[in-house]
Structure formats: C-alpha cells, structure tokens
Amino acid sequence: MSTIVVPAGHVALVLLEVGNSSFYLEIPIAKINSLCLKPRKYLLYIGSCVLGVDGILARVRDDVEINTDGGLDDQGIYYYVVAEDIDLASAIDPDVIKARTHSGTPSEPGTGGDSFRHGLDERDFLCLWTGLPPQYAEGIHILPHHLGSNWFRVIIDNRPCLDREDVKTLNDVDDIRNGFLANRFIHTEFELWQVAILKTPNHILTTDDVPPRHNRDLAEDVDYPPDGTRFTLQWLVDAPAVVTALQIVPNNNDAAFKKRTRKPKPSALLLHYNYGAAAVKHWGKGIDVLRKRVKPPRPSIPVAAPAPGPSKGSASKTGAAHGRSRARAGAGHARPTAEAGMSVEPEGEAEWDEDDVMLFFWANTPAARERLRQQDEENTQRMERWREGVPQGSV
Template identity: 60%
Template sequence: MPAIVVPAGHVALVLLEEGASSFYLEIPMDKIISLCLKPRKYLLFLGTCVLGVPGRLARVRGGPRINTDEVDLDERGIYYYVAAGGIVPAAAIDPDVIKVTTNSEVSSEPGTCSPSFRNQLEERDFGCLWSALRGEFVQGSEWFRLIVESRPCHDEDVKTLDDVDDVRNGFLGNHLLYSVFEPREVVVLKTPNRILTTDDVPPRHHRALSENVEYPPDGSRFTLQWLVDPGKAVMETNTAPNNCDAAFRKCTIGTGSAVKPKPSDLLLHYNYGAAVVKNWGKNIDVLRKCTEPPRPSNLVVGPSETKHRCGTTTRKRAPARSSGGDRDGRPTADTGMLAESEGEPEWDEDDVMLFFLVNTPAARERFRKQDEENTQRMERWREDVPQGPV
C-alpha cells in the first residue's frame, strides 16, 4: 500500500482503506491543540463525527485501542479510526441514488425561514449566541430526516425531531459568523458528548454577558471553534473568538414553561464532521470509486443549491473548484486530491457525509427493511391481479 506522506506539523487520521488507497484527514497539530486539550480524544471524536458510528483509535490498521487520555501526538504520525461494525466499500450505496429518491424538505429561498421558526430562535437565543450583536438565523435543511434516522443519537431524544423548522435545527449568530458558517470555516462543538467532556475543551473565552442571557446552568457547552484562521475582521473586532461559549436567554434554560430545546447534538456533530472533511480531507475519490458501477446511466441529480445550515447537508452539486483553494487562497479539501473523469462532478464534503450516512449499519438495516416491504407490497399486488388470458 502506498505510504501516506504526512507533512511536517500535521498528523493523519485514516478513516477508510480501500485497496491500495486511503481516505484520511490531514490535520494541523497546532489546530488540534487550540481546539482540544486531549489531542488523541479529539481524533477519536472526529472519526465518530465523520463516519457516524462508534469506534476506537489505533496506531496500526485494525490494531488495538490506544489510550486516548494521553495527550501526546507523534508529528507526521498516522492514526486509524477503526469503526465498530465497519463500512463495507464493496457494497457501498451510491449517495446520488439516494439523492434522487429522497425528497428535499426545504422550499424557502436562501436566507429566509418561516416566521414561527424565526420567532422561536429569537425567544431562545435573544441575539447572537457568542456575542452581543444582532443575530442572523442559521438553519439546517435538505437531508434532515435521513441524518436524524441514520446517525447514532446516543442520549439525545430525537423521536420528535421531524420538522426542519424545529428550533433544535438552528441558532442565531452575528453577521460575521453568518458568512463563515456556510463555507464551514467555523463550527460548534457541543460538550459533554460520547467522547469529549467539557474539561477536554480549552477554557471558554471570557466575555461580558448582558443581564438577559447566561450559560446553560447544567454546565454543558456550545463552543465556537475555528477550523481555519479567523479573518481580519473577526480578529480586529473580537466578535467571534475561538472557544467562545454560547449563552442563551435566561428564561429558556433550566426549568419552567418557557424552556426551549437547545441546538441538536446530533446535527451539530454531523456538521462538525462535514467541516473537517472539507478543510482536512484527502483522497475523496477513493469513496466515489466505491459506488461504481451501480449508478444508473440515466441518473439525473438535482440542481446545485445552497442554504444556511445548523448541522445538515444542503449543497448538492458544487462546480469544480480551482486548484488554488478557496476565496481567500487557502487550500481546500478538493485541492490536488481528486482525479475525476471528464464531465463527472466532483464530490464535496456533503457527498462524503452522505456516503457514510447511507452506509452505516443502521442505514443499511433501514434500507433492507424498505426493500423487504416493497417486495411484499409487490407480491400482494401480483396476487390481486387477475390471472389468465385477457
């Protein structure tokens, strides 16, 4: 197998191996240290966010679990996320097939939302959760139900999370954050979660709170984290510093009739996974090749569209990015890593997340049951059709 060449100051986290190639994250060590006090646990958390299934961290392929409480990482080291139950690339479900058989759940134009949804956010969030500025809404959308049904919910009750305008599927952020959530330069880390405790995250950036808001009294944290270096406007105004925690309207947290649910852990972790794939993903083409050749030749994928998200994927098809990187010249996950056939669309981070979303054990079982129900329905229909010559 060709060796993964890890540049200085980075580590690699291998998420899936197929033949002689690997899909992995190439992560700056200084970025890990700025986001988590337990670097190994952070790698384990990333693997869970991207693949959507529990697993262990190892130093060799399929190897034993390593101690994630230790804080050291080997520069240029290669780590492996070993998923429980595994992903079976040879039988991988094509995300584009799912796209044309799953109805879009959002009809509003980008930057709009239903009045009731907006009102719920303003009642709970008061303003931007991470600053004293006015808040713009950020909402999830398109594959909402597929995500909720396929991702492990752990301790979160998502049985009633069935409406895209649910207050758990959005939050308010200031105008600067509004512009960087969509390109996934900044994310929200909810702790405690199944991997990380609140103490594993650096202490919150101190800010003065207005009399109307407070941090959750149960000690949970919704921490704003930059996966790229903040822009000049953010640095100069200090309106969205790294590791700043969300504060909510006082009457909506704790107990009482005015309490409102907070942003969904499941959706936030999904979006965290998509963001790290975009910024640090390598060899995405390994995944796309796993879905060939079952894609129908007449498959038509819907038009490209973008909407603001909390934790769900919205962009279906993005035009190929230039090799120069993003709008600020920073390298992206696509830079120099895809070798697509002429005329075939590139996969972006949303395609990667959808690939794993529909290939988890839970999703496979759901699709198996759907196929079984469809077969039984067809058999019943055949039994009801009159036999013999017409």
C-alpha cells in the same frame, strides 16, 4: 504499507484504506491543540463525526487501541478503526439521500419562515456568541433549509444517536433544534464551514476537554446553559487577522441562551454531522479512494416549473437555491449495486464534496443498511399483496 506522507506540523487520521490508498484527514497539530486539550480524543471525536459510528484509535490498522490521554507525534499517522465494518457495496436509495444545489453564497437571512425565527427568538434572544441584539441576529439552519424535510430526515434516520439524543420528533428542517441565532458574520463563516459548533459533553469529549471558554460580558437576559452543557464556536481555519485582533468572534466562545427558557437546544446529532463535514472540507485527503469504490449519490432535484418567456436554459436555473458551494444539480434514479455503483450525472463523473463524503459514510452504517433491508422487505410484501388482488387472465 502506508503511502501517506504527512507534512511537518500535521498528523493524519486514516478513515478508510483500499489497497495502498487511503481516505484520511490531514490536520495541523497546532489547530487541534487550540480546539481540544486532549488531542487524541479529538481525533476519536472527528472520526465518529465523519463515519457516523463508534470506533477506536490505533497507530496501526487492526492493532490494539491506544490511550487517548496522550499527545500527538509530529507527522504521526493514526487510524480510526470501527467496531463494525462499513459495507462499501451497500447504500440506501440515492433518490432519498441526496438533493442539494450549490450557489457559493450564504442562505438568505430569515429563510425558514416566521415560526422558525419566532422559536429562535424565544430560545436564543440574542446572537448566541456575541450578544448582538435581535435586529443584528439571523436565524441560521445547521442543515440547509432548501434541502427540505425529507432529506433532513434521511440524515437523521441513517445516523446512530451516539449521544442517546431523542430525535424521533425531529422531522422538520425548520425545527429550532436545527438552528440558532447569530450575526451575519458568523452566518457567513458557518456556511463556509470556517467555524463549527462543538457540543459537549458528547459521546467522546467532556466539557473539560475543551479549552476554557472566552470570557465576555453577558446581557442581563441571557446565560450559559445551567446544566453545564457547552455549545462552543470554534475556528477550524485561522481566523482573519482583524477578527483575531479585535476579538470579534474569538475561538472557543460559548453560546449563551435566554434565561429560563424550556425550548430545546440545538441538536447534538446535527452539530456533529456539521462538524464532520467541516473537517472533510478543510482537511480531507484521498477522496478519490471513495470515488473508485462507489459513485456519489446523485438523485434528481425538483426544478421549479418554467415561467412564460425565458428560454429553456434560463428556466432550468430557476430551481437553484442558496447553499455552500458551486451550483449543480444531480440526476439519475437507479438503485446502487455492488456492480454498478450509485447513479451519477449523465454528463460524466461528478466531483465529490464534503456532503457527498458524509452522506456516503452515514448511508453505509449498520443502521442505514438495516433500514434499507426493512424498506426492501416492506416493498416486496406490498407488491405481493398487490399481485394477489389483481385478477388473473387476459385483459
């Protein structure tokens, strides 16, 4: 029996149940209707973004799939049911899945080097959603630059390519598929997950499922993608009144790229991940359900060597980088198990944020568990070969 109480004007999308407790998204119906013309399909899309696997939409857990062309019931409860169960007792090594610091301010403009910005200039040319010239546009990473390419690749390896996107060569956090040009205001709102980019068509939504794009005059050198693909900027919260009144960054505004460019567009996989994180950030409820089942991944984060002079306390802060939330660094290297859970900060139980939730689910997909099995098998074989080569007897 569900214990979820949904406020008027909202729906609940249940993603995980443990006993009578649930981890779910509580979403305003009006917000859903402003972002998608097929609200049930939108719930299906959000579920796939957070869990990282395909599923169906049902009104009762383990019940039949409902038609996704219908509307939503006020205070209704919907369930995202995955075809393959997510194993909560298994996860990849947290040392390779989590390496993040938080500062609460947007990343510095230009972070990522000249090659990253140069590639974006060749593909985007202007702010994709406002047309502001290059001097007012900043290179923005979809997944934060300071996390590095190893963490970046872990996300990709543990995420099924539901859109059949080729991500084999997506190895560098400074790949332009992990970024776009936008003005400083959009940069700030994107870093805070106030806005997100919806790429259509995708594995669930078509371009016609999204409201018509906001009309704007395009510069002579840019145009919408000729294949009809849409990269739609959407407000997941109510935009500030002045922004709405002046149409500074309107809702459902599509990206316009430089004409006749062959540079690859932003990655659908990364945009879906970011969209799911934004949904958890604003609408997530019952995250304690996850915390009780398994600890969030907290690998150590490399800290810069202390410079002469400052105290230990000051030196310990030199490794902090710009991010999306409060400052913190993880610790612990133990492999997670069903009994012990994942390693946590030594000072006590850590809080979970939207990154922890996303990484937790994506690390427990069938693809991620198979990757862990293969890694363990390779490590075992490597150890056996090493033992065979070691001379026996006393030293």
